[in-house]
Amino acid sequence: MTDAAVAPGGPAAPVRTGADATMCRLLRVPVCPDPERVAQAQRLFSGSILLSALRCLLSYVLLPVLSPLLGVAASVGPAVGLPIGVVALYFDVRGIRRFWLAGHRRRWEITGVYLVVMALVVTLVAGDVVHLAR
Secondary structure, three states: OOOEEEOOOOOEEEOOOHHHHHHHHHHOOOOOOOHHHHHHHHHHHHHHHHHHHHHHHHHHHHHHHHHHHHOOOOOHHHHHHHHHHHHHHHHHHHHHHHHHHHOOOOHHHHHHHHHHHHHHHHHHHHHHHHHHHO
């Protein structure tokens, strides 16, 4: 199925399925997309994925290696990772919403990527909360 149907004598209009309508309601996005937001959505996608990657890099590479070298307690990792994870999740949700606002033709695929990244970050945030609660 294509993302656009051309009405005779008119511009292309997006084809929306029931799943599209449900997702638009969930994200509080109007049914009519704003094509000018596509580039903005792609920039936000790059930024939020970068933020999630930074959180993983800090939690699993830099802090475990640098903490012992610098004599810093192991609890520093969760104390730093928790706020970064929360911010990353916020930007991930904003990113999904932007793709839907833009009516991007790959909105479902990008939503899937975001959801996988968000699941990983939620797992890390939960681990940080458990570690800090001890």
